[in-house]
Amino acid sequence: MENVILVIHLILALCLIAVVLLQRSEGGGLGMGGGGGGAAGGLVSGRAAASALSKLTWLFAVAFICTSITLTIIAAKNSAGGSVLDRLGADAPASSSEGAGDLLGDDLLPPSAGDEPLVPPRAD
Template identity: 70%
Template sequence: MENVVLIIHLLLALGLIAVVLLQRSEGGGLGMGGGGGGAMSGRAAATAMSKITWVLAVAFIGTSITLTILSAQKSAGSSVADRLSAPAADGAADTPDAPLGSDLLPPVQGDNAPLVPSAD
C-alpha cells in the first residue's frame, strides 16, 4: 500500500512541476518576459492551468499526509532509542568495564604521595 501511494506521490510531484513550468509568467519573476502564444495565451488558459495546479497541489498534500500516517502506523511500537539500547546491552557483556577514576591515577608511595620519577 505504501509503495502505491509513494508512486502516486511521485507522479503528482512531476505533474505539478510540469504544470507550474508551463504556466505563463505574469510578473516577469526572474526577469524573463511572459511571452506565450497559441493555446497558452489568454485569461481562460491561465484559469484552467491554475485550476489544474490547485488540484495537483491538493492531491500532493493529501498523499503527503497519507504517507506520514502510513509510516507512523508502521513504526508504532518502536523507538530509535529502543533500537540503539538493545545492541548495547548485548555487546556490554563482551566489552571490559571502563576503568574507574582512581585507576587512572599513578601508583601511590608511602604516605599518599604519588610516585614521581626523579630527575637525578
C-alpha cells in the same frame, strides 16, 4: 499499499512542477513572455488557458497534500511497534561502565588515575 501511494505522490510532484512551470509569469521573471495564445495555439484564448492551468495547479496541489498526509499516517502506524533495535532483533548495548569495557576492550579506554604514564621507548 505504501509503495503505490508513494509512486502516485512522486508522479503528482512531477506534474505539479510541470504545471507551475507552464504558467505565464506575472512579473516577467522566467516566463516565456506575453503573447496571444502561447502554448494553447488558436484553440483557446490566453486567459482561458491560464484559468485552466490555475485550476489544474490547485488540483495537483490538493492531491499532493492528501498523499503527503496519507504517507505520514502510514509511516506513523508502521513505527508504532517500538524502536529500530526492537524491529531488528538486536540487543541494546549495556549502559553500565563494566559492560562498556567488555564491549570495547581495555586498550580503547583512557588510562585511569592509578596507571603509570605511557613513556615512548628510547631509540638507543
